[in-house]
Structures are given as structure tokens and as C-alpha cells.
Amino acid sequence: MPELTSIHKKFIHHWGEMGTRWGISRSGAQIHALLYISPGALNAEEIAATLSIARSNVSNSIKELQSWGLVKTIHVIGDRKDRFETMEDVWEMFRVVMDGRKRREVDPTVIMLEECVGEIRKSADGDRYTRERLEALQEFFATATDWYEQTRGLSISSFRKLAGMAGWVMKALKFDRKKA
Amino acid sequence: MPELTSIHKKFIHHWGEMGTRWGISRSGAQIHALLYISPGALNAEEIAATLSIARSNVSNSIKELQSWGLVKTIHVIGDRKDRFETMEDVWEMFRVVMDGRKRREVDPTVIMLEECVGEIRKSADGDRYTRERLEALQEFFATATDWYEQTRGLSISSFRKLAGMAGWVMKALKFDRKKA
DNA sequence: CTGTAATTTCAGAATATTCTGAAATATAAG
């Protein structure tokens, strides 16, 4: 993918911007976008040249992407350069990102809430309102993580079916639906 | 909530850090945390004093939170100062954040993909692989937004039931489950 | 109106993040 068309550029730039909102650096997300639309694995030099970024930036960003589990290294015999590729399956890609975000954001928050609620229960001075609020958050996170574990193994088609069920459940059984 | 205990501080600081990963500034997220654990609505001066941040920062951050729909203004008769509060319901809070993120991140991406795929179809030069990849992304986003619309109105208890169904579906019907 | 309190705006300071390029290190063929 040495020559980028305007469509390639558009996609890569947008993906780069979006990546920053998902905790991935712009360069990292751009590299991911490039690998995603590249038919074959690319080496670091090719990536740096194609995206006009420093070779070292590629190295660091690849490491970042690998820490997310989004990129893996390919060794081609007769080629000393490492090559990199990303998964084709979008659903798997999404799951990998979700797992990473859970690990980095949700899990530490759950720990923090446990610690806070634990302390507040010990102190027993009657900070009732704070305790209520933190326990409500705890319950939410418990439900959310439980939910995530129940569903993260579903294939995309199963997930579609589950959405269908939700709509059906809401309509046919007149389950409680929040306004709007 | 003028005097913060160490538990309050711990929660507020953690929430502030997490907020930055969700596209909300540290100050904004800290204000949100403070309002969340405050039994009553607070005015801007109280917030600034409690969190040791500039009065103008409170003003801007409140505006940011209001753009998310996370904070609303309360007018108390006989008090010229605006007071602010946030919703108690965690589930609603989560939904509000999800709506905001969808609006800011998913919707523009869907548009970008439409534009790219549209152009690539017109050009018809045979960039088959890129087209395939972008269409795969499109399909994923279509499923995801459809799913979100189907389920965003569910109450937390319905959602719990849905998770139960998912587990049941996976086990009892031996639906396809991806490895790991 | 007038005066005072409240709020907002905004330019620049402070901070945080990302990126570069040169130097150091690692890898492997000969």
C-alpha cells in the first residue's frame, strides 16, 4: 500500500482522529487503519514512508497496538524486516478494543469503588448519602461487567438475534421501557 | 459538600482521570463526581472552592457537562446564584454518555464510511480489497447502531434479563461461540 | 437608570501528550 488514494487518506485520517478518542494515539490509529486496508502485511519502513511519520514513531505505535492485541508481527523467510498485520474481522477487532478498555478503565474503577465503599462502611459516621451513591455505582458496574462476560463470546449473528429478542421482549411482553 | 473527606477526594480524583478517557475534561468529570455525591445542588462558587479550581473553569466545564446533558441548572428563589445538579440514576447517566459518544464518534464515522464506499463504487477502478474492508466496517456499524437503538430504551432490569437470555442461548442452544 | 453581584469570554500560561531524530542496542548473515 505505498500509493494512497484520496479515499485511503480520508479513511486513515478519520480513523486517526477517532482513535484518539478511544485512548489510542493518532499515529497508532492511523497505522491500524493502514494495516486494515492493506492486502498484505507491511514493514515498519513502508508504514513510516506511507504515513510520513518517523520510523521510531512506527516502532512505538506498533508496540502500543500490540499491547491492545490489535497488531501482530509476521516473519517472512528471506526478509529480515518484521512485517505487521491486523485482524480482518471487525467484530473481533471491536471485542479486542472493548477488552482493553474494560481492563484500563472499568476494572480500576471497580477496585476504587470497592475501596471507597469498604472504607465508608467501616467509618460508620453516617455519610449515608455518599454511601448510597457509591453503592449505586457499584451495582451498575457489577451488572455491566456481568453483562459483558455473558455476551462477549457471542458471534455477530448471535448478537443480532439478541437485539431482535430485545425488541420483541419490549413490544410483545410490554416490559418496562424508559421514556424517550 | 464544602468539606471533602478522603473518600470523597478519592472518588472525585479517580472520576476525573476516568473522565478524560471518555472525552470529558478532568475538571468537568471532577465537577460531575462532586455533584453526584452532593445531596443538594451546588453553585459555581462552592464548586470552585471545593475543588480548588478557577471560577471560570467551573463555568466552562459546566457548559461542557450541559452539552452532554449530564448537568442541569436549578434556580432557587431568593438566590441569585445558579445551582447545579446531576442525575442520580446511574443507568440514565450511562445512557446519556453513550448517546453523546454515539453522536460524536459513531455518527461521523458512519458518514465517512458512506462517503468512502460511495466514491469507491463510482471509481470502479477495481480497488476491491479496500472496498471489501470498508464495507465490512459499514456492516459492523450498521449492526451496532441498530442494536443500540433496539436496546437503549430498556430498563436496567430488562437488560439483566437480556443478559440471562444470552447466557441461556449460548449454553442451551449451542449457538456458535467464538474461541476464548 | 444605577450599582452590585453573577456569569461568561478569551488570550495566554500551564500542563499533558505525541512525535522526532540521533544514539544505543539487537539481530543475523557471512
Added chain:
DNA sequence: CTTATATTTCAGAATATTCTGAAATTACAG
């Protein structure tokens, strides 16, 4: 081992974001 090439490290530059404080604006009681 030696030499070529490939990769990583890292200090500081470049960039982006957030925050502050003073000035401008708004709101409203008297």
C-alpha cells in the same frame, strides 16, 4: 567475530489540551 541492517530507546521539540485570571458582559434589585 565482523559487518550490515533492523529495531528500540529516549531526551527534547512540537503539538494539543486544559486551566487561569482579568476584563467584558449580563442580570437584576433598589
